[in-house]
Amino acid sequence: MCPRPIEPARISAELKSALGFYHGTVEDLTRELIRVLGVNETDRRALEIVLADDEKSTTPGMLAERLGITAAGVTIMLNRLEKQGYIARSLHPTDRRRVIVMATDLAAHRIQQLVVPMIVESYKMLLSWYDSAELEIIADFLTRAGELQRIHRQRLRDVDPYSRA
Numbered sequence: 001m002c003p004r005p006i007e008p009a010r011i012s013a014e015l016k017s018a019l020g021f022y023h024g025t026v027e028d029l030t031r032e033l034i035r036v037l038g039v040n041e042t043d044r045r046a047l048e049i050v051l052a053d054d055e056k057s058t059t060p061g062m063l064a065e066r067l068g069i070t071a072a073g074v075t076i077m078l079n080r081l082e083k084q085g086y087i088a089r090s091l092h093p094t095d096r097r098r099v100i101v102m103a104t105d106l107a108a109h110r111i112q113q114l115v116v117p118m119i120v121e122s123y124k125m126l127l128s129w130y131d132s133a134e135l136e137i138i139a140d141f142l143t144r145a146g147e148l149q150r151i152h153r154q155r156l157r158d159v160d161p162y163s164r165a
Helices: 008-037 041-052 060-067 070-082 103-115 117-128 132-156
Strands: 087-091 099-103
Touching: 008 041, 041 060, 041 070, 041 099, 041 103, 041 117, 060 070, 060 087, 070 087, 087 117, 103 117, 117 132
Parallel strands: none
Antiparallel strands: 087 099
């Protein structure tokens, strides 16, 4: 069987469709995770950031920057997450003026229970579907796509919201 010739218009349309499908399924999965955890999207993202911080150095200011919200907004969000038992705040060990935000064992357990099995299954499936060269290309694509998303996010942060008038 001969491979199909490369058709830029067809490939572009397929890529656009595939990315749209992928983004939609990620949003759907995220919405279900939010429902199960009993949080909103910003709270979920904050938990993701705090759980990923191996150095235990997440501060409210860093969360405000990463999430694009105000210091007051972060305080309200952290109060909610603390009330749910997902985060704890403590003073920095060497700079008592700084606050460190840490995920609790409850948060780690729930994410471990819900998300890790999906990640493991996804890796197993990808490893069975693609060879190492293809996986390198996929990893490169996802990294570059993530970098583009960061650039686009920053552009949007620099745009004033539409007026309601």
